[in-house]
Amino acid sequence: MTQGKHKGYIKQTTTTTTTTQLLKQTSDLKTNACVAPVQPTPDFIRQALKKVHPEITARYYGCGLVVPECLEGCRILDLGSGSGRDCYMLSQLVGEKGHVTGIDMTDGQLELARTYVDHHMKEFGYKKPNINFVQGYIEALTEAGLENDSFDVIISNCVVNLSPDKRMVLTEAYKVLKDGGELYFSDIYSNGRLTEEIKNHKVLWGECLAGALWWKDLLQLAEKVGFSPPRLVTASVITVDNKELQDILGNFKFVSATYRLFKVPKGNTKNCKVIYNGGMTGAEDSFQFDCQYTFKANEVVEVDGEVANILTHSRFAEDFTFQPLGGPTGPCGVKPKVSVVFKFLDVSFTH
Incomplete structure (x- = not known):
């Protein structure tokens, strides 16, 4: 199941500074890039979300879900885990024999997420925690202490476009995935390489457009890193309902798309x-x-x-x-x- 989600912060990086800015409310958005399309949420996921503590849900600055299939017993990593809402939902899907790790750069969100670990383990009936939260950057997973070849699945939802070094994000993800592992992620893509004016536009950063990757570059980056060719799962058109922003974007067009990338052997290409x-x-x-x-x-x-x-x-x-x-x-x-x-x-x- 795939829908868009905004993680609640905007990371803008220059050669000298990194700033974090909170998105206050959905009504501030000028496009539908960070708004989930209307898709039914499967009942088993709805039931899992109901068991997440209300304060965790209240501090969740996003919409939608990125949930691949076949997660029982898996070790999962959530890039940009925020308050931990999705991690606690996934904790139930992987079961007591599985494990979920959330990584985020925001102290306040991590503190909140960690506060409710024991509460949720008791709620889920687990004898010991199957979840943990790590502070770090998605471009530096091993530096944050995550081990190579340790995860079955990595999920990410509208976060990769906020990184200034997308190749490093994919490289680090590839390192920490087990053989046969999957990077299942939703993000924003453009129909060409964006101009510097667009890349440096603060409002367009907030709309998750300024950091959008040209879709062809994703294919090339995935190949260079070692992943299998990306498999497109779903895609939807992004509309811009603001003339000033549309004038800046010109002929560039955008989609919100979900891809699956796998860490599998090369050269085995028989039907x-x-x-x-x-x-x-x-x-x-x-x-x-x-x-x-x-x-x-x-x-x-x-x-x-x-x-x-x-x-x-x-x-x-x-x-x-x-x-x-x-x-x-x-x-x-x-x-x-x-x-x-x-x-x-x-x-x-x-x-």
């Missing part, structure tokens, strides 16, 4: 037939892997080599049955044959 066994929490009968593939339980689907490689080397492996093309003894297909084309307005996102 396969797969069968989703069903039963994943929240996706018992149908699992939307990305905008290209939605798997219905017990239905045979031919997938491209990239997806076959991901499914066989990630936490999803036990949820699928794999069949080679050409029969039980035949070769497992050829290179991917389908390109994903995402069209919004007059701009095509093709990869």
Whole structure:
């Protein structure tokens, strides 16, 4: 499940200073970049959110959720965890045998999040905490004490665009992910590299637009860092309802998009037939892997080599049955044959 979320702070970095600014209220926004689209929240997530302490929820400066599937027993890292609302929700989804770590740079938010650890563990019926909160920057995860090869899933929601060094964010995420691990994140992307005027505009920073990455640069950065090619899950157009800002943005257009990036072996690009066994929490009968593939339980689907490689080397492996093309003894297909084309307005996102 994916929706947009604003973490409640704006990080602007120059060569000499770093400033943090609180977004006071949603009505201050001039675009819909940080406002969640209307999507139903699955019942099991709604129930988990109800168990989060009211003060944690009240200090949550955002909207929406970024929650991938198949989290039972996983070790999860939330980049920019804020008051910890999502972490406490995820704590219930991973279960007592899983673990959730939140990392944030804001002292006040971390103090609040840590205050209610014992309360929530008692509420969830856990014998010992399965959650912790770390102070640090998303560009320096190992410096914050997070170990390499230690997380199954990293989530991030409208935070990467606030970083001045996005390659370092992806590099650090890759380091701390286990083999087969996933970076599942929602963020803002543009149809070209933004001008310095836009990048340095304070209001556009607050709207999460000034730090938007050109979508093609994401593909290149992911490849350089070592991730599998990004798989687009969902995307929605961002509208700018302010003439002054629109004049500054000119012909640049933006989308809020969710991608999956995996840390899997390279070079294994053969098509396969797969069968989703069903039963994943929240996706018992149908699992939307990305905008290209939605798997219905017990239905045979031919997938491209990239997806076959991901499914066989990630936490999803036990949820699928794999069949080679050409029969039980035949070769497992050829290179991917389908390109994903995402069209919004007059701009095509093709990869």
